[in-house]
Every structure is written in C-alpha cells, then in structure tokens.
Amino acid sequence: MAKKIVGYLKLQVPAGSATPSPPIGPALGQRGLNIMEFCKAFNAQTQDIEKGAPCPTVITYYSDKSFTFEVKTAPVSFFLKKAAKIQKGATAPGKGTVGKVSRDQVREIAEAKMKDLNANDIDAAMLMVEGSARSMGLEVTE
Numbered sequence: 001m002a003k004k005i006v007g008y009l010k011l012q013v014p015a016g017s018a019t020p021s022p023p024i025g026p027a028l029g030q031r032g033l034n035i036m037e038f039c040k041a042f043n044a045q046t047q048d049i050e051k052g053a054p055c056p057t058v059i060t061y062y063s064d065k066s067f068t069f070e071v072k073t074a075p076v077s078f079f080l081k082k083a084a085k086i087q088k089g090a091t092a093p094g095k096g097t098v099g100k101v102s103r104d105q106v107r108e109i110a111e112a113k114m115k116d117l118n119a120n121d122i123d124a125a126m127l128m129v130e131g132s133a134r135s136m137g138l139e140v141t142e
Contacts, residue, residue, distance in 0.1 A: 001064040007031075011057050015074075016050040018042040032065050045071055054078055072116050075131045079109040090137020098137045106130055106140060 003114045018039040053074045062065040084099035110125035117127040
C-alpha cells in the first residue's frame with residue numbers, strides 16, 4: 001500500500017552545505033523528520049553542483065515520518081548574476097542598467113533551466129530568462 005502524504009515543504013538550501021541549523025533544522029524538526037538523514041542525503045545529491053548555489057528543494061513527507069525530496073536547478077537570477085558578474089540586481093528596475101548579458105548566455109541559462117520552466121521550446125524559455133534579466137536591470141545584447 002502507498003504511503004499517506006502528510007504535506008510538502010519547500011526550502012531553498014545552498015548546494016552541498018545543508019546543516020541542521022536554521023532554517024533546515026526547525027522546519028524539519030517540527031514535522032518530526034530526521035534532520036541529519038536529510039542533510040546527508042541532500043549534500044550527497046548536490047555534491048556535483050557548484051558549492052553554495054541556492055537549490056530550491058521540495059520535500060514530501062509521509063505519515064510514517066519518512067520523506068523524499070526533489071532538488072531543482074538554481075533560480076534564473078543566480079545564473080544571470082553569475083553571467084553578468086554582478087553581486088545584485090538593480091535597486092530600481094527600469095531606471096538604468098547594472099550589467100549586460102549576451103543572447104548566447106541567455107540561451108545557456110534557458111537550456112540549463114528548461115526542465116524547471118513552463119516553456120514548450122527553447123525560444124519561449126529564452127524569452128522568460130530575458131524578462132528576468134530586464135527585471136534585474138540587465139541589458140540583453142546580441
């Protein structure tokens with residue numbers, strides 16, 4: 001018989017550095033889940049991803065206190081900041097630019113994020129990434 005799903009928990013955890021300290025420990029602890037088991041499994045699964053990259057994670061927990069988790073790719077903003085070599089986006093989007101990204105970089109980001117984006121093809125995914133770039137104050141060049 002299938003396990004009964006109690007709920008879902010969404011966390012954004014840095015790749016390869018899950019620890020039982022906040023926010024992970026309290027979030028899992030109050031649901032009665034094994035914190036160290038999650039930390040070890042998460043760190044093992046994300047060891048090939050750039051250390052410190054934010055990884056959105058969806059944890060499904062069951063009535064018998066077991067859990068499964070799915071690690072998604074880092075947010076588009078993380079990839080855009082890395083490509084443009086900036087620390088943060090514009091404080092007032094639309095008022096000026098803080099950096100530039102090329103169409104080739106946008107295509108690379110769209111290909112990396114394709115499985116997590118709601119797009120039918122790479123061109124639609126590129127438009128989504130370009131929109132995110134503009135909202136961060138980045139200019140998309142040819």
